[in-house]
Amino acid sequence: MSCQTLSQLQQSVPVPIDTGSDQKLKIVAFLCNWCSYAGADKAGANQLPVPAELSVIRVMCSGRVEPTLILEAFASGADGVMVLACHPGDCHYKQGNLQAACRAELLEKLLPQLGVDAQRFCFDYISAAEAEKFSRLTSGFCARLQVICKKQVAAKNIV
Amino acid sequence: MTAPTKTIVILCSCSGIISDRINWEKVQALLKNHPARPEFVVDELACGADNLEHLTKLLRGEKPDNLVVAACSPRDHEATFRKLLADAGVNPWQLQMVNLREQVAWVTADPQQATNKAARMIFAALNRVQHHKPLFERRQAIRTEVAVIGAGPAGMQAALTLARAGRKVALIEKEPFIGGLPVRFEELFPNLECGPCLLEPLMGDLLHGFESDLVQLHTLAEVIAVTGSFGNWNLTVRKNPRYINPDLCIGCMICAEVCPSKRNNRWNVDGEISAVDSPFAGALPNLPHIDSSFCLKLQGKDCNICQENCPVPDTIIFDDAASEFQLQAGAIIIASGADELQDKLPAFASGTEIHTAYSFERLLAMNGPTGGELLKKDGTPPASLAILHCAGSLDKENTPYCSATCCRAGIKYAHLAAARLPELTVTRLVREQVIPGVDAAVPFHNDHSHVVRYQGLPDLALQGSGNEQTIHCNSTGEQVAAEMVLLLRPIIPSQGTASIAELLELERDNAGFLSPLHPLADPCASSVKGIYLAGSCRGAADLRDAFASGTAAAGHALSALVEGRELVVDPQVASVNTSICAGCKTCLPLCPYKAISWNEQDNSAFVTDILCRGCGVCVAACPAGAISGQGFTREMLRAELKGVLS
Numbered sequence: 001m002s003c004q005t006l007s008q009l010q011q012s013v014p015v016p017i018d019t020g021s022d023q024k025l026k027i028v029a030f031l032c033n034w035c036s037y038a039g040a041d042k043a044g045a046n047q048l049p050v051p052a053e054l055s056v057i058r059v060m061c062s063g064r065v066e067p068t069l070i071l072e073a074f075a076s077g078a079d080g081v082m083v084l085a086c087h088p089g090d091c092h093y094k095q096g097n098l099q100a101a102c103r104a105e106l107l108e109k110l111l112p113q114l115g116v117d118a119q120r121f122c123f124d125y126i127s128a129a130e131a132e133k134f135s136r137l138t139s140g141f142c143a144r145l146q147v148i149c150k151k152q153v154a155a156k157n158i159v
Numbered sequence: 160m161t162a163p164t165k166t167i168v169i170l171c172s173c174s175g176i177i178s179d180r181i182n183w184e185k186v187q188a189l190l191k192n193h194p195a196r197p198e199f200v201v202d203e204l205a206c207g208a209d210n211l212e213h214l215t216k217l218l219r220g221e222k223p224d225n226l227v228v229a230a231c232s233p234r235d236h237e238a239t240f241r242k243l244l245a246d247a248g249v250n251p252w253q254l255q256m257v258n259l260r261e262q263v264a265w266v267t268a269d270p271q272q273a274t275n276k277a278a279r280m281i282f283a284a285l286n287r288v289q290h291h292k293p294l295f296e297r298r299q300a301i302r303t304e305v306a307v308i309g310a311g312p313a314g315m316q317a318a319l320t321l322a323r324a325g326r327k328v329a330l331i332e333k334e335p336f337i338g339g340l341p342v343r344f345e346e347l348f349p350n351l352e353c354g355p356c357l358l359e360p361l362m363g364d365l366l367h368g369f370e371s372d373l374v375q376l377h378t379l380a381e382v383i384a385v386t387g388s389f390g391n392w393n394l395t396v397r398k399n400p401r402y403i404n405p406d407l408c409i410g411c412m413i414c415a416e417v418c419p420s421k422r423n424n425r426w427n428v429d430g431e432i433s434a435v436d437s438p439f440a441g442a443l444p445n446l447p448h449i450d451s452s453f454c455l456k457l458q459g460k461d462c463n464i465c466q467e468n469c470p471v472p473d474t475i476i477f478d479d480a481a482s483e484f485q486l487q488a489g490a491i492i493i494a495s496g497a498d499e500l501q502d503k504l505p506a507f508a509s510g511t512e513i514h515t516a517y518s519f520e521r522l523l524a525m526n527g528p529t530g531g532e533l534l535k536k537d538g539t540p541p542a543s544l545a546i547l548h549c550a551g552s553l554d555k556e557n558t559p560y561c562s563a564t565c566c567r568a569g570i571k572y573a574h575l576a577a578a579r580l581p582e583l584t585v586t587r588l589v590r591e592q593v594i595p596g597v598d599a600a601v602p603f604h605n606d607h608s609h610v611v612r613y614q615g616l617p618d619l620a621l622q623g624s625g626n627e628q629t630i631h632c633n634s635t636g637e638q639v640a641a642e643m644v645l646l647l648r649p650i651i652p653s654q655g656t657a658s659i660a661e662l663l664e665l666e667r668d669n670a671g672f673l674s675p676l677h678p679l680a681d682p683c684a685s686s687v688k689g690i691y692l693a694g695s696c697r698g699a700a701d702l703r704d705a706f707a708s709g710t711a712a713a714g715h716a717l718s719a720l721v722e723g724r725e726l727v728v729d730p731q732v733a734s735v736n737t738s739i740c741a742g743c744k745t746c747l748p749l750c751p752y753k754a755i756s757w758n759e760q761d762n763s764a765f766v767t768d769i770l771c772r773g774c775g776v777c778v779a780a781c782p783a784g785a786i787s788g789q790g791f792t793r794e795m796l797r798a799e800l801k802g803v804l805s
Contacts, residue, residue, distance in 0.1 A: 026804050033234070041232045044261030052272035055279060055803035056262055058233065059791055060731075064775030069796060076804045093774035094686060094751035103779075135266075 035086035038128035048135035051142040063096025164224035171205035171230035180264040189278035218247035225288035229257040250293035283802025294730035301390030306488035311339020313694025314494030316709030322370035336442035389689030400479035402449035410445035414465035428518035430528035440526040495655035497695035507621030543640035550646035558649035565647035573608040650699035731790035732771035739785035746777040
C-alpha cells in the first residue's frame with residue numbers, strides 16, 4: 001500500500017515544519033482513540049513537532065471513518081486527509097483498523113477518478129508508543145502536500 | 160430553530176503550560192463571532208480540586224446546554240469533566256474536550272500558530288457540541304447465576320469458585336460423569352500425582368460439600384441453543400436419559416454385574432462394560448447409566464434382570480426419555496475442553512499394538528482395561544515401546560502447531576512404562592522437545608529412555624510385526640524396536656468446543672480453539688461480553704492452566720455480575736433507525752462483538768446495546784446511513800470537520 005511506502009520514504013527525509021509559507025495548508029487527521037490518538041498525545045508529551053496545519057479529529061476507531069467523510073473533507077477544502085489506525089492485530093476493537101485499511105485501499109483508487117491526487121490521502125498505522133513516527137509522518141505528509149500545492153499553483157499559472 | 164443554546168468554554172491554562180504558548184485573549188477574539196456565542200471562563204488549572212468545586216458552582220448557576228473544555232487530552236480528563244457536568248446538573252454527554260496541551264501547545268513552537276490552531280480546534284468543538292444530545296446510561300437488572308459448560312478440571316474449578324462466593328451455578332456435562340480427562344489418568348506430570356486423587360476433593364465438594372447446594376449438576380446434558388446477552392442469557396439444555404433415578408440409586412453396581420448385554424467401553428478404548436454400567440470404577444457421580452442401543456429391554460427384548468436384582472425399587476427407569484429445559488444465567492463459562500486428533504493417522508499406524516496418549520493413559524490406569532498392567536492385546540507384556548512425539552503436530556500440512564503438552568506426557572509415559580516393566584526397552588522418537596518449567600527438570604533429567612531424532616513422519620517406516628516390529632528412521636538409518644507404539648497425537652478442540660463455538664458464533668483460531676478477547680491481556684474472556692473461557696477450549700493446556708483459567712473465568716463472572724448491582728449500559732453505542740435500514744445486512748458480519756442481529760419483524764438490523772462497544776465500524780459501513788453511533792454521530796463529525804476547515 002502506498003501509505004506504507006510513504007512512511008518508509010519519510011524515514012530518510014528530515015522535514016521541517018513550514019512556518020513562513022503564505023500558502024496555509026489545511027490537513028485533517030482522523031485518529032483512533034486507542035492507538036494513534038494516544039501516539040499523538042505522546043508526541044505532545046515528548047514535545048515533538050507536529051504541523052500547525054494539522055487538525056485532529058478523534059474517533060473511537062479508524063473503522064468509524066467512512067470514505068464519504070474523507071471525500072467531504074476534500075470537498076470542504078482539505079488539502080490533505082489522514083486516517084491513522086492501530087497496527088494490524090492491535091485494534092482495540094479487534095479488526096476495525098483492517099476495515100479502515102480495506103476502505104483506504106479502495107479510496108486511493110477512487111480519488112484520482114474524482115480529480116483528487118491520491119497522494120493527498122494517507123492511511124497509516126501509529127501505535128500508542130510511536131510518538132516519533134506520528135511526528136515524522138505528519139510532518140512528511142505536510143511537506144508532500146506543499147510540493148503538490150506548489151505544482152498545482154505552477155500548473156494554473158501556465159494555463 | 161428552538162431556543163438558542165448556551166455554550167460555555169473553559170480555557171484551562173494548565174498552570175501556564177498551555178497559556179505560555181496560547182494567547183487566550185486572541186483565542187477569544189477569534190471565536191467571538193462563532194454562532195454559538197460562547198461564554199469563556201479562563202481557569203488556571205481546571206482539574207484542580209478547588210477549581211472543580213468552583214466550576215461546579217459556576218455551571219450550576221449558569222446552567223449551560225453545552226460545555227467545551229479546552230485543556231489536556233480527553234484521554235486524561237474527559238471523565239473528570241463529565242463528572243463536573245453531572246455534579247452541576249447538566250447531562251455529562253454535552254461535553255466536548257479540545258486537546259490543547261498535548262496536541263497544540265506542546266507540539267507547536269510558534270505561539271502565533273499555536274493560538275490560531277487552538278482557536279480553530281475550539282471552533283470545531285463549538286460546532287460539534289451543537290449536535291450533542293443528552294445521553295442516558297440504561298440500567299438493567301442482571302442475573303448473577305452462572306452456567307458452566309464442561310465439568311472437567313477447569314469447569315469444576317470455575318463452578319466451585321463461584322459456589323464458594325455464594326453464586327448459583329449450573330454445571331453442564333455431556334458425559335455421564337465429571338472430572339474430564341485427567342480423572343481417567345493414573346499419574347500426572349511432573350510429580351506423578353494420582354489424577355483421580357487430585358480431583359477427588361474438588362469433585363467431592365461439588366457433589367456433597369457445603370456449597371454443593373448451589374451447584375446444579377447436569378450430566379449427560381448438552382446446550383443446544385442460547386439466546387440473550389450479557390446479564391441475561393437463556394440456555395436450552397438437552398438432557399439425555401440415564402434411565403437411573405439419581406436420588407434413589409446407591410451406586411452398588413449390582414445391575415452392571417448381572418446385565419447380560421455388553422458394549423465396547425469407549426472411555427477405555429479397549430475392553431467391555433455392561434449395557435448398564437459406569438464407565439470406570441470411581442466415576443462420579445457414582446451412578447450407572449444405560450446405553451439404550453445395547454440394553455435388551457430398551458431394544459424390545461424380554462429382559463428385566465437389572466431391575467429384578469436392584470436392591471432399591473424404582474431406581475431403574477426404563478421409560479426415562481430425553482428432555483429439554485431452559486436455564487437462565489448472567490454469564491456463561493465455557494470449559495468444553497480439547498481432545499486428541501483421531502483421523503489423519505500416520506500411514507504406518509495400521510500396524511499392531513498402536514496406542515495414542517489417551518488409550519495409553521487408560522492402559523496404565525488401575526481402573527483401565529488391564530487393571531493398570533502394561534499388556535499387549537494378547538495379554539503378554541511388550542519387550543519394547545516406541546513413543547513417537549509430534550505424531551501429526553508441527554506438521555505444516557496437517558497440524559502446524561505444537562500441542563504443548565505431549566512432550567511432558569511422553570517423558571511421563573516412558574517413566575511409567577519402564578517402572579511397570581523393568582525389562583522394557585523404551586525409545587522416544589522426537590522432532591523437538593518442549594519441557595518448560597522448573598518442576599519439569601527432574602522428570603526430564605531422570606528420563607532413561609533412548610532418544611532418537613527424526614525429521615518428520617515421512618522419515619519413518621514401520622517394519623515387521625509382533626515382537627519383530629520396528630520403526631525405521633530413513634534419515635539416520637536407525638532401527639527402533641517398537642513392539643508397542645505410542646503416538647502422541649495433536650491436541651485439537653473437542654467436539655463440545657466446536658459445537659458451542661458454532662452455537663454462540665464465537666471467534667476461533669486457525670485450529671478451531673476459542674479465541675480470547677486478547678491472547679495476552681484477556682486470555683479468559685471471549686470477545687462476547689458475558690462469555691468467559693477456561694481450560695483447553697482455548698488451546699492445548701495442562702492441568703495447571705485448567706485450574707488457573709477456571710479460577711480466572713470465575714473471577715470474570717464474579718466481578719461482572721455483582722449481586723444487587725445493575726448493569727449499566729454505556730450510552731455511547733450504535734443504534735439502528737429501522738425506518739431507514741434497507742435490510743442489506745452489510746453490518747451484521749462486521750461487528751466483532753455479535754452485537755448486531757437481524758430483526759425479522761422489523762426487517763431491519765438491531766443493535767444489542769449491552770454487547771456494543773461503540774467502535775462505529777457499522778456506522779461507517781451502513782450504506783443507508785441508518786446506523787447512528789451515539790457520541791460520534793455523522794452530524795457531530797461533519798460539524799467538527801467543517802469547523803477545522805473553516
